[in-house]
Amino acid sequence: MTLIPDASSEYQETLPVSSEDLIKLLDEWGIIYSRTDHVPLQTVEDSKKIQHQFLSSDEGGGHIKNLYLRDNKKRNILIVAEQDRGINLKLLSSRLGVGRLSFGSAERLMDNLGVRPGAVTPLAMITGAQQGVTIFIDHELKNCAQIYVHPLVNDRTLGISPDNLVKFLNKVGVQPEWIDLSETADPNK
Numbered sequence: 472m473t474l475i476p477d478a479s480s481e482y483q484e485t486l487p488v489s490s491e492d493l494i495k496l497l498d499e500w501g502i503i504y505s506r507t508d509h510v511p512l513q514t515v516e517d518s519k520k521i522q523h524q525f526l527s528s529d530e531g532g533g534h535i536k537n538l539y540l541r542d543n544k545k546r547n548i549l550i551v552a553e554q555d556r557g558i559n560l561k562l563l564s565s566r567l568g569v570g571r572l573s574f575g576s577a578e579r580l581m582d583n584l585g586v587r588p589g590a591v592t593p594l595a596m597i598t599g600a601q602q603g604v605t606i607f608i609d610h611e612l613k614n615c616a617q618i619y620v621h622p623l624v625n626d627r628t629l630g631i632s633p634d635n636l637v638k639f640l641n642k643v644g645v646q647p648e649w650i651d652l653s654e655t656a657d658p659n660k
Contacts, residue, residue: 478589478625479511487585487598490624496597497622497629500642505617505630512625513589515554525630528553531616533633535609537591539580543570547583551593551608552652563655567607585623592621593636593647594629600643610649 476482483489497504507525512518515536526532538550538558546569552558560572577588584591585598596606612618617630631639640647 476587477511478513478587480624480626482587483624486587486623488623490622490627493594493597493622496642497639500639502631502635502639502642504635506622507628507630509626509628511589512621512628518554525619525628526617531614532630533612533615533618535612535618535620537593539575539584539591540572541575541579542572546570547575547579547599547602547604548572549584549591549593549596549599549604549606550652551606551612553609553611556609556652556656558652558655563652566650566652566655586621590621590623590625592623593618594620594622594639596640596645597623597643600645606640606645606647607650608647609652611652613649 476485480490483491509521522534528534534554535551536554540548540550564570564572580586580588583599583602583604584595586595593606596604613633615633618633618636619628619630621627622629637647
């Protein structure tokens with residue numbers, strides 16, 4: 472029986488950039504972060520089970536969800552939002568000025584961001600920058616002391632300041648766009 476690689480660090484060597492190599496680059500670039508290893512997390516609900524280890528939202532903790540989307544013109548988009556923000560894709564496409572949005576497949580996720588489902592992260596722009604992925608970040612996250620992101624695998628979390636996240640994105644050739652996602656709230660949530 473062949474094992475199917477999951478999003479954990481056990482299979483990081485099958486990624487275009489391993490988690491270990493990413494962490495080495497962060498160190499080389501002087502990007503400050505804290506690291507926590509934990510059980511693999513697939514969903515926001517899974518993440519909430521371990522959030523007691525991090526700053527709460529009230530204390531400045533930026534707990535996020537990441538949406539890998541594609542519009543009908545095949546443009547790839549990464550949305551970084553506060554974990555509990557409801558997002559209506561129709562309103563989001565209008566806000567971004569792009570065509571109809573849908574979720575990207577696992578195959579396109581690997582091709583364009585170099586990660587598997589469950590490990591989507593703004594740090595995946597290390598691959599996404601070369602693939603023309605555009606990143607939009609909820610402007611409310613600018614006010615966080617730490618934003619909690621996966622380092623390309625879902626059994627590790629890095630705490631990184633918004634300034635250091637921008638420093639990383641700039642190092643990989645990306646200028647993130649900070650947007651007001653409150654305008655895209657799903658009225659049903």
